[in-house]
Amino acid sequence: MAAGAGPGASGAPRHADGVAANQSVPRHVAIIMDGNGRWAKARGLPRAAGHKQGAEAARKVLRAAGEAGVECLTLYAFSSENWRRPETEINDLMGLLRFYIQHELDALHKEGIRLRIIGDHTAFKPDVVAMIDRATAKTAGNTRMTLAVALNYGARNELVKAVQGFAAAAAEGRLAAEEIDEARIEAALDTADLPPLDLLIRTSGECRLSNFLLWQAAYAELLFVDTLWPDFDGDALHAALAEFAARERRYGGL
Numbered sequence: 001m002a003a004g005a006g007p008g009a010s011g012a013p014r015h016a017d018g019v020a021a022n023q024s025v026p027r028h029v030a031i032i033m034d035g036n037g038r039w040a041k042a043r044g045l046p047r048a049a050g051h052k053q054g055a056e057a058a059r060k061v062l063r064a065a066g067e068a069g070v071e072c073l074t075l076y077a078f079s080s081e082n083w084r085r086p087e088t089e090i091n092d093l094m095g096l097l098r099f100y101i102q103h104e105l106d107a108l109h110k111e112g113i114r115l116r117i118i119g120d121h122t123a124f125k126p127d128v129v130a131m132i133d134r135a136t137a138k139t140a141g142n143t144r145m146t147l148a149v150a151l152n153y154g155a156r157n158e159l160v161k162a163v164q165g166f167a168a169a170a171a172e173g174r175l176a177a178e179e180i181d182e183a184r185i186e187a188a189l190d191t192a193d194l195p196p197l198d199l200l201i202r203t204s205g206e207c208r209l210s211n212f213l214l215w216q217a218a219y220a221e222l223l224f225v226d227t228l229w230p231d232f233d234g235d236a237l238h239a240a241l242a243e244f245a246a247r248e249r250r251y252g253g254l
């Protein structure tokens, strides 16, 4: 058993973070939604059609995750590296974001889903920033489930910002080096108020983390599936959850 771990209230072994060692439903699932472009290319369609179908897949998977009892779903929608894509593709993605906030926000709110953003969405166009801010404010009090959307997110940058915050606090005499521990680092990350990451899925057969949740993935189960993201659906999520339930998590113990 990991150092500091002991039996949880339920009798199940618990990790030092308070995570049930072998819980059957992951509290927090994150997905790298990859393969939209290849899905479109295989059908002779423009890449935008792949992203459109990908956004529909995200909508369905969110519902399936909620019904399965997942507390938090984090989706990698736009990485800090995605600015390297052609402007037309970035505009398509922003158009989708506008469309889904406009058309889905009321449903999300009624279903008790809180929208959280990780990353720095303030780099987007002002109307998109305002829309996102209104949506997060409106749903901030919802408690049934959290949808965290990673927008202009990069894990290395998230860690750089945390370190800069510590350095500034230290320079002002508010923080001593020995006060910096794992809990303080976690609290300085964009995911501070989210449950520990249990399961990270990447679609489309690529086996990389691509600068996503690098700190948070330390003890997450990783699942790489061949399905292209637009084809991923509720059944595919259930299969991933079944795979998670079958794995034994030891956190360095025996």
Ligand code: FPP
Pocket (backbone or CB within 6 Å): 033, 034, 035, 036, 037, 038, 039, 051, 052, 054, 055, 058, 076, 077, 078, 082, 093, 094, 096, 097, 100, 229
């Ligand atoms: C990766 O596929 C996907 C993305 C870069 C964006 C993910 C976006 C969505 C699922 C649509 C919803 C997003 C918003 C912002 C509402 P890829 O284009 O890299 O696919 P490829 O590797 O096959 O080219």
